[in-house]
Amino acid sequence: MSEEGVTFWVSLAEKFFGLLLTIIGALFLYFTVTSTTALGVFTSFFGFLGIVLLAVGLFLLLVRPPE
Numbered sequence: 367m368s369e370e371g372v373t374f375w376v377s378l379a380e381k382f383f384g385l386l387l388t389i390i391g392a393l394f395l396y397f398t399v400t401s402t403t404a405l406g407v408f409t410s411f412f413g414f415l416g417i418v419l420l421a422v423g424l425f426l427l428l429v430r431p432p433e
Contacts, residue, residue: 377430384426391420
């Protein structure tokens with residue numbers, strides 16, 4: 367398999383996982399905000415985790431792999 371084919375699949379997988387993490391992070395934040403009373407003292411913890419997932423997902427979507 368040529369080097370261009372490998373780079374294509376790595377880039378595609380990176381974009382797919384970035385999109386998946388972005389969606390999961392956004393859903394995590396949504397459910398954290400809408401159920402703050404049920405979470406109680408753990409609201410800030412789950413909010414932090416949602417922000418981290420969202421940031422990692424956006425990072426994977428925006429970064430280009432080395433050529």
